[in-house]
Amino acid sequence: xxxxxxxxxxxxxxxxxxxxxxxxxxxxxxxxxxxxxxxxxxxxxxxxxxxxxxxxxxxxxxxxxxxxxxxxxxxxxxxxxxxxxxxxxxxxxxxxxxxxxxxxxxxxxxxxxxxxxxxxxxxxxxxxxxxxxxxxxxxxxxxxxxxxxxxxxxxxxxxxxxxxxxxxxxxxxxxxxxxxxxxxxxxxxxxxxxxxxxxxxxxxxxxxxxxxxxxxxxxxxxxxxxxxxxxxxxxxxxxxxxxxxxxxxxxxxxxxxxxxxxxxxxxxxxxxxxxxxxxxxxxxxxxxxxxxxxxxxxxxxxxxxxxxxxxxxxxxxxxxxxxxxxxxxxxxxxxxxxxxxxxxxxxxxxxxxxxxxxxx
Ligand code: ADP
Ligand code: MG
Numbered sequence: 001x002x003x004x005x006x007x008x009x010x011x012x013x014x015x016x017x018x019x020x021x022x023x024x025x026x027x028x029x030x031x032x033x034x035x036x037x038x039x040x041x042x043x044x045x046x047x048x049x050x051x052x053x054x055x056x057x058x059x060x061x062x063x064x065x066x067x068x069x070x071x072x073x074x075x076x077x078x079x080x081x082x083x084x085x086x087x088x089x090x091x092x093x094x095x096x097x098x099x100x101x102x103x104x105x106x107x108x109x110x111x112x113x114x115x116x117x118x119x120x121x122x123x124x125x126x127x128x129x130x131x132x133x134x135x136x137x138x139x140x141x142x143x144x145x146x147x148x149x150x151x152x153x154x155x156x157x158x159x160x161x162x163x164x165x166x167x168x169x170x171x172x173x174x175x176x177x178x179x180x181x182x183x184x185x186x187x188x189x190x191x192x193x194x195x196x197x198x199x200x201x202x203x204x205x206x207x208x209x210x211x212x213x214x215x216x217x218x219x220x221x222x223x224x225x226x227x228x229x230x231x232x233x234x235x236x237x238x239x240x241x242x243x244x245x246x247x248x249x250x251x252x253x254x255x256x257x258x259x260x261x262x263x264x265x266x267x268x269x270x271x272x273x274x275x276x277x278x279x280x281x282x283x284x285x286x287x288x289x290x291x292x293x294x295x296x297x298x299x300x301x302x303x304x305x306x307x308x309x310x311x312x313x314x315x316x317x318x319x320x321x322x323x324x325x326x327x328x329x330x331x332x333x334x335x336x337x338x339x340x341x342x343x344x345x346x347x348x349x350x351x352x353x354x355x356x357x358x359x360x
Contacts, residue, residue, distance in 0.1 A: 001065050001078075001221035002030035002156040002189035004051065006180040008060035011046050016058075021213045028206065030156070031187045033180070035204035037194055039236070042145070043206045043213040045161055051191060052081045052159050055198045064156060080150035082160040086142045088134040094121075094129040113152075120148040123182060133134040140171045147182070157189035164199070176202055197237050201225070209233050231356035234284050240314050240325040242286045244352075251277035258283050262320030263299035268347050275351065279315040281359070282352040287314065290326035297341035306335045317342065 009024040021043035026082040028034045036044045049055040050061055053074035061070045069077055080101075088097050098120060102113045121127050124144040134142055139247070143163060150158055160179075164172045180203055183190050194200055199206050201221045209216045209224060209232075217229040234242050247258035247265070251357035256272035258265045258281065265283065267275070275281060291297075292315065301317035301324060308330070315326040315333055317340070326333075333340070 002028075002032075003065050003255040004028045004189060004191070005063040006047070006051070006060065007063065009057045009062065010059040011043075011050055011055055011057050012030055016148040019213050021050075021210070024215055025060065026208055026215065026218065028157075028189055028191065030065075030189050033183050033190050033192065033203060033205045034208060035192045035194060035200040035206070036208045036210060037197055037204075037236075038210035038216075040195050042210045044092060044195070044210055047210070048081075048159050048161055048191060048193050052079055053077045054081070054259055078156040080153045080155040080158050081356050082146055082150050082163050084157065084162040084165055086139075086146050088142060088145055088167065090134055093133060094126060094137070094145050097134065097145050098126075098152055100131075100149055101153050116154070117148075120151040122197050123141035123151065123185065124148050124178075138171075140175055142176070143167065143175060147179070151182075151186070155188065157191060158183075160190060160192045162194055163192075165194075172199075179203070198239065201237070209236065211236070228350065230358055231282060231284070231352045234352070234358070238286060240287050240327065240353055241317075242284050243290070243324045245283045245322060245324075247281055247283045249277055249279040249281060249304060250273045251275075260320070260322070262301075262322055263345060265298055265344065265349075268349075271346075271349070271360050280354055282356070284350040284352060285344055285346075285348060287325040287327040289348040290315075290324065291343050291345075292326065292328060292337075293343055295341045296341035298346075299342055300339055301342050303333070303337050303340050306333060 006024050006026045011020045011021045012018060013020055024047055035045060036046055046055060050057050053072060061068055095117060098117050099113060120317050121130055124147060126144055126148060129137055129141060164175050167175060184262050192203055204221055207221055207224050208218050217224060217233045224233060224237055246259045247260045250257050250259050256267035258267060269318040299319050301319035304318055307314040311330055312327050314328055315328055317324045353359050
């Protein structure tokens, strides 16, 4: 179970003036961890609420396990929603909070309900807290209680809307791993919404990148990172952001080069075959494909800042009027240097056309 398909889903507000999402086509397998990621306001929550039945789409269909559920009420959908804010009942014990949705179900025996609550508590490591009130729990434990509340419903899929956004960074990292483990154990589909590209990369089996109401790309974390469909995806995924430099294609008898205000980069055969003389392209390359040398690189740059990231350093450079970033192994580039020669691994570069679509 848990195979969810969105077909051309569109949702507008204010009589059509605000297009929250449009032409959303996503196919999710049962047991898959799908992350919707994109900047604030891009339509993630609206898309998730359409799946949940909390919004009615203006167009398109939502199909779960082959059944069109577009017209079905939220409570009749076999899906559990975990909200951004942790909405526990303060006067109820953890046990009652977890059991809350189950109590609405008349077709389950008392023993079955107890069994489900205890099993969820065990999975979530909440056995010791069952008789406490939410206020006596840490933020992470409270978020696990809200997960438990969804788990006991044994839904075909979980829908989670930025469930960790209220947690501090350490706890968020911990909860990511916990949720991923739980999902592996339950083998239930999860649709997880976040604006955080790093969270998306660490959690998703499949990542759906959205911008401005439209799906930009769907793929595995590696596909999204290595083969971005367009300039937006390239820029949004990965930190530090990739270098994106506007260039003009120059084709001469001696070959093809990409000319920018600060350098001329020779094209690879594949790149050369995809462009025309005089064309404007954006040359994109991730920071890890730039390396610093004493000389012999493709251009020189001023070394502005060396930012330690742990095992690696982010190097911030300026060449001409262009800011660039590189990532190098820890300590490889001395902070004392003013100028470096930069070599790029040109076969790892992307080319985007004037509309931002990737051509190589
Ligand atoms: P995200 O979750 O990616 O931040 P949302 O789905 O919440 O984005 O919002 C997408 C767009 O739709 C935004 O422009 C937002 O202001 C608008 N929107 C969302 N819900 C409503 C609503 N109930 N009424 C009017 N506009 C809305
Ligand atoms: Mg949202």
